[in-house]
Each structure stands twice: as C-alpha cells, then as structure tokens.
Amino acid sequence: MRRMARVINKGYLLGDRYRIVDTLGEGGMANVYLADDIILKRQVAVKIIRLDLQKDSQVLARFQREALATSELSHPNIVSVFDVGTDHGLPYMVMEYVKGPDLKDYIRENSPIPLPQVIKIMDQILSAMELAHKHNVIHRDLKPQNILMDEKGNIKIADFGIAVALNQSAITQTNSVLGSVHYMSPEQTRGGMVTKQSDIYSLGIILYEALTGHVPFNGETPVAIALKHAEDDIPSLRKQNKAIPQALENVVLKATAKDPRDRYASVAEMKADLDSSLDPSRAGEAIYRPSHGNNDETKILPALNGKVMQAEKAKEGKAEEPKKRSFWASIKKYKWWWIGSLFPVFAILLFMFLAVDHNNVRVPDVVNMTEKAAKTSLKSSGLAVGAVKRTYSSDVKKGKVISTTPKANSPVDKGKKVNLLVSKGPNLTKVPDVEGLYLSIAKKKLNKLGFKVKSREAPSNEYLPGLIISQSVKAGRKVDASKTTITLVVAVALEDQPKPSSSSSSKKATFKLADLTGKSLEDAQSYAKSKKLNVKVEKDHSDSVDSGDVISTDPAAGSEVSEGDTLTITVSKGAEKKEVKKTFTVDYQAAESSSSSSESSSSSSSSQGNHVRIYIQDDNHSLGNIYRDLYITKDTDFTITFSVTKGDGKIKIVRDDQTVVDETISADDSESGN
Template sequence: MIDKGYLLGERYRILDTLGEGGMANVYLAEDIILQRKVAVKVLRLDLQKESQILARFQREALATSELSHPNIVSVLDVGTDHGLPYMVMEYVDGPDLKDYIRENSPLDLHEVIRIMDQILSAVALAHKHNVIHRDLKPQNILMDKRGNIKIADFGIAVALNQSSITQTNSVMGSVHYMSPEQTRGGLVTKQSDIYSVGIILYELITGKVPFNGDTPVSIALKHVQEEIPSIREKDPEVPQALENVVLKATAKDPRDRYESAQEMKNDLDTSLDKNRGDEPVFIPDHGVNNDKTIILPAFNSVKKDDGNDDPPENPKPPADPDPQENPKKGSFLATLKKHKWWWIFVGIVAILIVCMMVFALDAKNSANKAAQGTVRIPDVTNLTEESAENRLEKSGLELGKIHHRNSDSIDAGRVINTKPNSGNSITRGKSVDLIISNGAGMAKVPDVTGQTYEAAVDKLQDMGFDVVRENQISNTVSPDHVIDQSIAADVEVKPKQTTITLIVSKGQPPKPKPNMIKLKNLKNYSLKGAQDYAKENGLTLQISEKYSQNVEKGMIMAMSPNPGTKVEKGSTITISVSKGEKEKNTETNITKNFTVDYAPPKTLKEDTDNHNEKELDKGNHVQIYIKDDDHSLSNIYRDLYIKRDMSFSIPFSLKNGSGELRVVRDGQTILNEKVTK
C-alpha cells in the first residue's frame, strides 16, 4: 500500500485508497500540475517481479488508452515510479448506474433512452476495436454529476482479450447480466455484451433485474431456460416497440440478437415513435433452448415416466409359484392367500425382517467403533478458540492446526468450522484443525450522500464502519444531510478497519439584516462634527473642499446623498467643506499627483470546526491627510475604499512655508512627504 501524501511520479499526490484488487490497487490522487483529482491504478508491490502479471498490466494500460470515447473512463497517463508501474485514469465523482436506478426508479422513458444511447455508443466503439467487455453491469457504469455515462473496467476486458488465456469454458461477469452462452462456459462474442446491455435496459425500464434466485446457479439456469418476463404486463404504458428492443437483445440464441451495438441503438432511438405503435411482439427464429437435458446417474434407477398415468387396460396378474417345487412353501402361501387380508401379513413380516437387519448392522458398527475407540467431532461453530479446544479435549480429541479466513457471519476470533467437519467419526486421540474467523472481508462502501446524517450513520455502522462527522455550510444541501463522504461509493474496503468521514450540511449562513440609517443634515456642521457623526453611525466620509464667500471656513457646505435619505451602515457619504473666501494674488496653488496601489486583502479564517469564514471584501481602506494653509494633519482629508490601483490629484494652498502629504493604506503609512512651493 502507498501512504497518503506520497507524490507518485513527482506529479500525483495520493489522497486516499479507492480499492484493492488481486493485481493492482487503486488510489484517489491529485494532479498537482493540472490541480484535478484522478484515479491511479498501481501494480501491487509484491507482484513487481511476476513477469506475466507485469506484462498484463502493461498491455492493459496500452490497450485502454486506445479506447478514446466520452462515455468510457479514459486513461490520462502511464508511467513508473521507482520501478513500480502505474496508470492514471479519469476520476468520476458520482454514483454508479445501479444506485441511480435504485434512487430514481421509475425513470422517464426518454431518460432511459438517453442513458442507453451513451452506453451503446461506448460499446459500439469497443466492438469496433474487437474488444468485448464481458462484464457489463450497472455497477461498472458510472455517472458524473451532470448525468454523463462513463463505462469502467474496459481495460481489464482488453487485457484479457490480448492475452493467451482461453476464455472458452471460463465463466466471467455478474450472473444477473450474464448471457446464456457465458453461463454454459461457451464462446463469448459481441452478442454476449449485447445480451448484458439488454438486461441493463430491462432494469432501467422496470427498476429490477428480470431473474432472481437463492443461488447464482439458479439465476444462471433461468437465463438459459426461462423467457424474459413481460415488461408490458407490469406497465402497459411501455410501447411494444421498446419491449421488442429488450426481447431481441436478450434472445437466448445469439443469432437472434442484434448484429451490432449500433444496430440496437438505431432501433432503440425510434422505439417511442408513434408510427411503431402497432408493432407485433418480437419472436426469435431459433427457439429458446437447444441444449440437451442430461439425466444424472443417480436418477437412472427411477422408473421411467412414459407420460401416461393410467394403468394398463388388461393387467395380467403374476403367476403363482408351483407348489410342487416346494411343498411346504406352496402349502403356506396357499393357506395364506385364502385369508382376506393376506397381503397385510406379508408386509408386516417384511418390515420386521428389515428392522432386524438394520438393528444387527447398527449393533455391529457400534461394536466395531467401540473396539476401535472412535468418537464424533463436536460442533464448535461460533465458539472462541479456547472454548473449542476444551470441548475437543472433553471428546477425547486434540487441537490441530489453526487456520484463518474472513467471514461475514462469524465474528473475528470465533470458530467458523472444523477440519474434518463436525459430526464425522474419527479415532479417539486424533487432532482436529480449527478454522478461525478474521471477521468480515472486503465490503463495498455505500453511497450515503443526500441522506440524513442519522440514516447514513445507521447504515454505515451496521456494516461495521466507524463514522466521523464534519460540519460545513452549504447553500444547496438541506441542513443535517450528507454533502460528501471521505471514501467514494462502491470502493471495497475492510469495514472493521475503516473510518468514514461524513461532510454534513449546516445549511445556509444567516443573512444579516441591513442596518439602515436616516442621514442627518450635516450642513453648517464643522468637519470634526461630521467625522464624529460618521464614526458613531458606521459611515465613511469622502471630503472635498471648495472656496465659499457665504460659508465659514471649515464648515460643511453640502452633502451627498441628501439629508433624510436612508442608507445602509458602512455607506460612503460625500461632503463639501468650505475653504472660506478666496484671497486674491496671495495664494500659491500646487497640485500633487500620486498613485495608491491596490493590495488584495487576506482572508481571515476562524475555527475550522465552526466553518465560519469572514472575508474582507470591501478592498483597501485608504486615508489621505494633507497639511497646507487650509488643512491640518490631524484631520482626514479623504477617507475611502479602493479595489484597484487609483491615481489622485491633491491641490495644496501654500501662502507661506511648505505643506505635507501622508497616505495610510489598511492602517500602514505608505506615503509621507513634504510639499513645497
């Protein structure tokens, strides 16, 4: 296993484990160059030196990259890291088709065709490259968040197709979607994939698979022997043309199926047309099942059924034995037959004889066992190793070797079975091996996104997972519902050893109510008075100065917005301050030009457990102070916020001496210089 955080190939940072297989492990990783999530398949460390497996992995990587299609999970990169081969694949963040059907059934028929068109388009491309998937099922078909289909595990099919392993008589695929020729171990062809696609179409329409059973064998036999259940009997709204697509794709004989996936797609696309409303039910040309029925040897002794339950018209009674051959026997039988219920006596005698023989044989066997010192192996299932050993010793047996294996039904540390099995008789003093449970093996992680936190926890804990909750604000997911899960759905992991973190919605952040302020009339206020008013009410002042013959110097001449206007707290108010009456020919006016650069504000994050973030989004707070004949550095000349670089032109009135300019940005002085004539 590769540790989290490891940088594979100096590019892919391992984030989590998605699954473990017999040949390779699959990890969720981040491409640090393109900054996107990918799935990385890495050959297991213990198989690096296996030349055949290494060659198969390389063939898979090479061949999969040739299947470039928007509805096939694509290979993005292939490489080695310290001699360890890996391939990088597209990561599909969404449910598989099985979960989608389960949560959204019944589907609209147009949606069914949209999904099937994508599946058939991908299968048609694969078949064009002579690639047979062999394991098409909803669990191998992924959906991204936009509803696009992505078929997975094409690489495995290609690798097997290019290897020297003979696929005839080798059963692959999931039995619910397996073609009849696959269940019989026959040759797998493109029509085998079409059969599986037909079963998927049936499930998309009805929400269920056509055949179910207690065992895989019983399901497989139904695929071989039974007709596909009628869809229209369950839902008459389904057009006959659409049901015919299912019937033709799932015909028992491959010769009756579509010749290609493209042909099936073309037929499916017109199945909802009104001009096909009177289409008759599809009937295959080659029958249902041409296999011969094999009679097991155990049934050869059973009386052959000729199909006629009536007795013969003239039954001939068996001839009586000749009493002359055995006078005593003939005399006894003759006498017995004269009795009305003679056949009852014969039956009783026969039963007594059989019972006596059984009793004699049982007594003989018991005597032989006693002579040999044999005992029966006790049943120690579900006992601890220590308790099982004690029970074996009490029965006169010894503890042999200890074997371990996974069990979904027996808790870890308890006995699954004995070897030999319990109930068998063995010689006293012999050893008996114990098979001890390691607990549950690999299990698929369910998709709990969108469920309530309580329901998700119950489901995961029932499977043996530990669950950790992490809250997060969300504008789209209802409060207390699961937004995301740390391990993707359908990844196979060991429940007892796995902790799943659930990201749970806290709902939308509370929207603060705007604090409205009715503006006071600031005319004839002093600049200091206006600044105090702005500070008390959370307002920002923007100050301009003008000469006035009517308003005393330093007093407010005008304001914008007008008095009485309601504004939100934090708004900017522009005021004009009187510079007094302008003196003629005694004043020197100097304009100072400068630029204030915009510095993006930092984001302040509070405690991550609360997931409450405050972002300073107003911009830079800029305050300008000037000193000239009309202004003092103790008063703010201009107070504003900027979100870009801004140029300023500040006029200075200097009769005598020099002035001064100071600029403060977000509390730090960035400009402080003298201004002279």
C-alpha cells in the first residue's frame, strides 16, 4: 500500500481518481488544488484538509458540515460538490472548477463597474443565498474572495464555512475561523448569535465594495476594523459617486444597519429592493434611517485578549491606556513574523497600481439592455454616447442594444464616444392567404417571403387534388418569417368507390356517425375517408372551439349514415374579434404654491406638468406594463380601443402617483366619457 505523502505534490493520484495538477490556493484550514478527473476526463477543484490539522476534531467537523451543506444546495450560482472521500485517512472534497477570477480581483481590475452590471452580479449572489437560507444554511463568511466568476461572468459562491486565506484579516476563536473582519456584522464581532441577517450585512458590504471599489472600513488591526463595524456609520456612497441614486445607497444602508432588526427580513426582500433601485420612479427617495438605535454596549470578543481590545478602544479615547509591554513580550504576543510574508503581496499590488493607466476604462457590456439603461451605464463608466443606429433583429427585443462600437470590454480612453446599435425588433411579414392555390404556387410564394414550408396530404371532395385546403398560420398575421414554418394541407382525392355487384343487395349498409366535435379537421377527414364518406367543409366563428377544430357536423353525431353519403363539417375560425372604444378624461392638477404644500407639490408635479401613466389589460396588453407614459399641462382626453375577445378588460390611469381611473371594461360597454 502506498503511503500518504507529507506534501500533496503535482502528479499525486488522490483517491485513485484525481491527479493533482497545480495548487489553486492555501487556506488556514484547507488547501485547494486543481486536479484531473481521470475517469470523467474533466478538471476539478479538490479541497484537502491541511496535513497538520487532519486530527483536529473541530476542523474535521467544519469540513464535514461544509461538504454536507454545499452538497444539498443545487443552484447555478453555487459551486457544485461532485465527490467527498478520504485518502489514507485524509478527508477531501471534489468540487466544480471555476476558471476565472474571484470577485475581489474582478472589482479591483474593473472598478468603477457600471451600476446595471453591479446589480446583475449581486442578483446572482442574492439568488444563491436565497436558496441557502431556505435550506437554513448560513454562510457566515461571505466576502468577494469566496465568490468566483467564470469566463462568461457567471457567479459561483464557494467556501460555506471553512478555509480562510492566510493573507486575509480574520478574527479567530479557539483557532476556528469566524470570517473576514472587513465583512463581518457587528453581532459577529461581539461573539453574538450569527443569523441570516448576519449574511445580509456581509452582502451589503460586498455591494458597497462593488459600487466603490473598496471596503467601507479599514484599520491597522482586525480589532480596529471590528470596532468600526460595531460603532461607525457606513461612509456615504453618494459623496463618493453622485451617479449612485439614493434608492441604491438605501439598499446598502438597510442591509448594513447595526441592529439586525433594521436589516432586510430576507435575501429575497433585499433582491427585490435592489432590482428596482435604478427605477426613475424612486429618484426622489429619502435617505434610509434605521428605527432602532445602536445602543448595545460593545462587548469584548471571546477569542481576543481583553487588553488587546482595551488598547484598540484607547486609540479611540474610549478607555485607559493599558500597561506597556516590553519589546520582546510584544513580539511573543503578536507573533509579528507573519508581517514579513505580506511584503511581497504589497509589492505586487503596488506594481499593479502603478502599472494601470487610470485614464483608461473598459467599455461596459450593455448588450440586451434598454437604450436608456445602456446610455446610463456608459456615462457612469466615464464614456460618452456616440451615434445611435437602429436595425431589425430576430434575436434581440425591440428597444434593446444589439452591439456597441467599440465592443464590450475593449480598453478605451475616458470620454470616448461609444456607438450603439439598437434593435427595431423582428422584421414582421404579413402571412398571405394561400388556401385554394396549388402547392407549387403557394410554396413559391411563401418561400419568396422568407417562410419555411412543410406540407401533408388529406382527402377531400371539396377541393381538387393538389389544392391547399388549409394553412397552419392564419392569413393576415404578422410574424417573423425567418423563424416561422407554415404547414400546408394539400387535398388528395378520395379512393374510388367500389361498384356493387349485380348479385348484391341494392340496400347500402348503415352505421352510426361518430361524434367529431372538438376534433381537428384533419382527424375528421381521416375518419370520413375510413368510412368512405364524402366531405364538405364550412367555416364559422366560435367562442368555445379553437380555430381549426370541428364545431359541428351535418348529419349530427349518432345519425345513421351510409357509405357514399356527404358529411358537412363546420370548422372553427376562432372567436370573433370584439373591440370596445372608450374615452377617458384626466383633469390637470396645477401645483400648489403655498410653502406648506411645496414639498408635496414637488414630488407630485414638475415643470413638465402632471405625470400620467396608463395601464390597460385586454387580449393584447398586460396590466403590468405601461401602455402610455406622458406629461399633461391641461385637461386631456384619451380614447382607447380594447380587444376583449377573451374576457373583460381593465384600465388604470395614474396621475402623479395617484390612481384617478380604475375600471373594468366588458364587451358590452359602449363609447362613454369619464
């Protein structure tokens, strides 16, 4: 039996399956390696407990908890666990390998990140943590270093409760890592209960860093940083970047409230608030103020020497200066030798900082953003908006960006103009009526317009063989020809009827006609062919039978019929279109001039007039989307046509955030004013 190496070297075959390729990172409790899975032929990340800690019961327990917690969380934004095992007594965990930077490096290299992109990144993180919290899994160590990004920009959260890098500031308690002090909630720094709200606090700090490029609090020691989290207000985002709206800053302020009761009740609530933070309707939002004060007395961390905490408080003028220690005693107490290991890191960071051309920025990826959002993103990145051109696109929705020039992620000088190509939506083509045409002619006509054509045969006595009986897409509809296939049903003759022999009886055999109601025309024709019936097709509107299905037959179902009889099939053309036209009047409301109402006037009206938004619901519109958005400076009439074939319609008119019309529209309504 091979013996376990004291060091996991390149080429080592772990568990007879995972061949070590390289070291990805070294942590306080575990190391992570890049390995080849020789069975499934893929690269994986393998986390292995450090050799010197393999007999530590607390470390083993944490490792097992992480493996169990992560394996239960199946989410596209959480690193997947593929395998858990031991190699000669050494526990290991095999995980998805994410090729790309962690969020810390991404922020450092791309700051300032456009606001819509920050929200896109945070949405993925929040979605993953929403699932974790539903499973009652609290991460406890959320920070950008534990959030990975693949080459396509997809987020993957890792390290649920173990392995903190040696070069990160961390507070320890009996040698167990509690988390990076830069992202820890006040209750964590006091050694209190860690809850879902503790994770939300860390998420707020991550959002702050993504928006500014740096953490809110720094200090000479971890304890100094912890004190700031417990006692200092979060530095203003808007003072650092005026492009950040108050609503977005409020998300950070609420998430990082000192008292957990003032934070979001759930990650889902935080995500919903964040997703609407760039909405123009929240532009005038007031700054968030917590309802609970920070009256809790600062507690000494259980894992820290009380005199160290007292020294930190003395720097803030909050306690007496402790007795001075001798030089050698200080060396022994703080184990300052580890500081030397940070010098190479500081040197590299300094070199990177000096090497960066701070007049250069990268073009943000605004593809699939609305034109307005794309312009905002470009301006917030220090770029100017150039020419805006529009073209048809079958892949990108109308009003959204197809591409930019220069392309996304291209390095350019600040202030450079970026041109936008915006979609006009698909180039819709009206479907022609080809019923009654010969197949060759119909096919040629449809192909010329860009449609793909399929055909199938059906017996018919109504149409001559070779003529089109029906088409799968109704004539007159406007569709994207490049993505539409039209199936044509082509008539073929019924088989010739056998002549009765002279010796046979002149009386034909009869049978009961089946119920064809609700069947497709093709099914009905097939039935008629099998029973040797002649078919005649008629069409009519129906509110209850789908287009192309049978409404009724003549003779009716159950009637006695014979071979050679004619069966008339009435086929649905769908519901008859019903339209209701109504006129609504919205009164103009002038802004009040008195000082007592000036504040409310400014919020409800502007120099442009009253802000009117109209929402309608009918066959073609949803009440959740704005139908019209405009300003009025006088009493204004709005005439609106509703399509109410499928049921009642609705209308809601909002003037300066106040609903002035809220009605249900039925097909029986007539023209009227309101």
